[in-house]
Amino acid sequence: MAAAKSVDLAGENGRPPLANKPNIILIMTDQQRYDSIAALGFPYAITPNLDRLVEKGVAFTNCHITAPSCVPSRASLFTGYYPHTTGVLANGQRWQHTWVEQLRDAGYRCVNVGKMHTIPYDSDSGFHERYVVENKDRYMEGRWYFDEWDKALAANGLVKQQRETYRERDDYGDRLGCFDWELPEQLHSDAFVGNMAKWWVNTYPATEPLFLQVGFPGPHPPFDPPARYSEPFLKRNDLPLPKPTKEELETLHQELKDKRQHDVEVDHDSVVWSLDPTPDQMHRLWAHYLGNVTLIDEKIGELLEALEERGYLEDAIVIFTSDHGECLGEHGLIQKWSMYDIVTRVPTIIWSTAGRFEGGRSVEGLCQLFDLGPTILEYAGLTPPSTFEARSLKSALEGDDWKPRTHVFCEQIGDVAMAGGVEFMTAVRDERWKLVHFKGSNDGQLFDLQSDPKEVNNLWSNSAYADRKRDLLDVMRDWLIESNFKTRDLTVASR
Known part of the structure; x- marks a missing residue:
């Protein structure tokens, strides 16, 4: 059995005694x-597998990241500090x-299997074992670093x-980053990560409590699942595809207008964006994205089954999350690098x-992604x-x-x-x-999420909301002062 050493404690509320160190699985x-x-x-x-996690677990429905891109978000999560404190902001x-x-x-x-996005990629970062799989489309940055996925492809004579x-x-310029994976399915990055995690679980003779972090590279672009995953969505004609209005696009902050044009001219992650995508392009984009989510869900189910068969789930904390979201055409934008809730x-x-706590429920209060760090430490x-600067969610989980x-x-x-x-x-x-401040600009964003949950009507320049804007700018100022004061003697280990 792959369970932790037990302590001699009577079970509470009729439950059996629990190990003092549960296995912790972070997906x-x-x-x-x-x-x-x-x-x-x-x-x-x-x-279906993530649905079962929701049914069994606790869903934090208002969990927000601390940075809208991969590296600073993950550095914040795995250190417990805001990006301005870690110094990792891009x-x-x-x-x-x-x-x-x-x-x-x-x-x-x-043990880490898959993506963590440490820099350097192969830093041990506290792990005994790392099986690193980085971005699907790792272009110039770290170009000559060969991860486990690169090696597997090379061993099969493939690129x-x-x-x-x-x-x-x-048709590269028309695909919006959507392609079918045409190589062997088991060598798709997300299938490869899921299969390698399952392989590790099935082969390691565990005697210690386990912390397993599994990082799937998707559904980050390229949006490239094997065709069988996107086909069910391509056959649907009821997907709620974004249709930003001309008025919204004209009233975007200039930074976001510049981003729209930039993403047309520069193909980040194999995505050539369009300022006016057709309905067919948008349908394909969402079908490929959701198909990639289905592929990952399938691999999560297989991993959980392997963990259960090996005894790891007799007493475990299983966590599922992501490092940030994706616009997918909302607000006329693609990818991240913006402050909308969808990101x-x-x-x-x-x-x-x-x-250890009651499942089958949701918690609607505001929290942040990096709050998972102290939560994990406390359960350990x-x-x-x-x-x-992160705060544990343990009391929220246990109903305190x-x-x-x-x-x-x-x-x-x-x-x-x-x-x-x-x-x-x-x-x-x-x-x-929500207020968004853009350094170097006199303009900003202010949204009333109650009346405008899609964040379309920017109230920044509306004099009727000047006091609200000032209040939120004051909150931002006080947060930065308090953060600098709290961490004044800290030498952040991530630097």
């Missing part, structure tokens, strides 16, 4: 929208030390589908297989560092007197797709209002 996707799971209110999705910036080191030192077997080969297609809000589900019997965050924050320094004159974006959001 992450990349760029998955919060509204891409059927059980979370999107009936078009085909996600993709490609170096980070490597994490709270996983505390788990390792406490006796956990720490992965990627930007150089996609650019040779006559900043991520699916977050936590399940205790041994009944460890005390999170007092300087952490949990206080949701009054505000959540998100920040991003200039990155590859921030093409305008804006150097820094910062967002603050409470349950009703």
